[in-house]
Amino acid sequence: MIFSILEHLLTHISFSIVSIRITIHLISFLVDEMVKLYDSSEKGMIMTFFCITGLLITRWIYSGHFPLSDLYESLIFLSWSFSLIPLVPYFKKNQNILSTIIGPSAIFTQCFATSGLVTEVHKSTILVPALQSEWLIMHVSMMILGYAALLCGSLLSVSLLVITVRKKRKFFATSNRVVNLNQSFFFGEMEYMNEKRNVLQNTSFFSPKNYYRSQLIQQLDYWSYRVISLGFIFLTIGILS
Template sequence: MIFSTLEHILTHISFSIVSIVITIHLITLLVDEIVGLYDSSEKGMIATFFCITGLLVTRWIYLGHLPLSNLYESLIFLSWSFFIIHLVPYFKKQKNLFNLNAITAPSAIFTQGFATSGLLTEMHQSAILVPALQSHWLMMHVSMMVLGYAALLCGSLLSVALLVITFRKLIRIFSKSNNFVNDPLSFGEIQYVSERNNVLQTTSFLSSRNYYRSQLIQQLDLWSYRIIGLGFIFLTIGILSGAVWANEAWGSYWNWDPKETWAFITWTIFAIYLHTRTNFKSVNSAIVASMGFLIIWICYFGVNLLGIGLHSYGSFTSISN
């Protein structure tokens, strides 16, 4: 009773803080001068991290196993993983052109908000593990998979941001070239003289702007590569440990279950990303990572919506039945 009450309190506290933090983030997008709001949002993220940590520990003590047996618990752990990635640059106090928190904070906020919403109320109740899940591999396999999902999602979003900035630059260059072609010829000499007079004033501004844009693209590419590389390691460990667990539980290392199939597709997509990132331009690898963003959600969430296969524990179909 005490653990259930404490879990209920921590859930409401974390959800309330998350609601306040997302409001502060929206305000800081409109008003950049208010530094105190940004500091308050960071403190709110830290407070929410400790609340979710306390929620997981409380549920762990109450259940006697790591709370990763259904969709609600895995969403809580996914949100906790986002907070881990969010807090790394915060404690290292790195000041870069790109703030990694712009990706991790909204991801953690929306995941936590969905997990604590009324859609998964039936999964909030504690339940005894089914025999297939009563294994020491539960902690190893599921935790590695969820940590891998969190890292790969963050890295994929960084790649999406890279593509947006890159193609926005290309669109501007294309539009400027069209304006140059459509200039009236009768005023060609006058325009040439005016452009020659203004070129010294605008060159420094444009070069500085292009420099910072290129630096931002390079940082997005570097952070994306690092985070996806870390997530790929987690995903590989999770798949290998899951294969060993499957052999113990079902007598076969691989059964081509829908969850296993999409996990393999996810692993293949990001293996292609790492290969492309090493041998080709960052734009090509960013396109592959952007495709991987959708594949991850199909693997993690879409298969649970169907509720089929050997990994249907805690899915919407099994809960309704």
């Protein structure tokens, strides 16, 4: 009874922290000056990880087996994997943009796990002898970690494509404006030079906004490649086990 209450308490705490953390990340992602708000979000990410870890350990203790025997436990483990991946750039002291992109996956997974659709499988049951193999535990855990890494890598890749396409559209729009100015040279050389200077200043490639976007593209490219590679490694270990 105590473990069941503790499990429900940790479930609601982790779900609440993830929801607040995603909101803070979206605000700090749009407004760069809110440094303290971003730091509190990073601390919330660590609290979420430990809450879900405590939830899995609690489930493991009172059920007597590793929590991967049903849909509910697998979804909680998948949510734990989503909260584990963003911790890597955090401990490497890099700007953590993974939480902003991967965080919604954790909250959606945990929301579905704790919803009324899977309430019948919340109660722990005794495993049949065929499911008590240690190799089966290793196989399922590695496969779920691989799925989580591939999903995270796919989200990062899609975000990279969206940001890159938007950047190229703005670049071509700027180029077209400059070409149009070259074609309308008959309005006067002085007016042309002033207008061209204004266009280039408004779309300066060395502005803080463009620099931040370039850094964001580099980080997304860096982490998407490595997270997808890590996912294939986990899948290979899971298939071989």
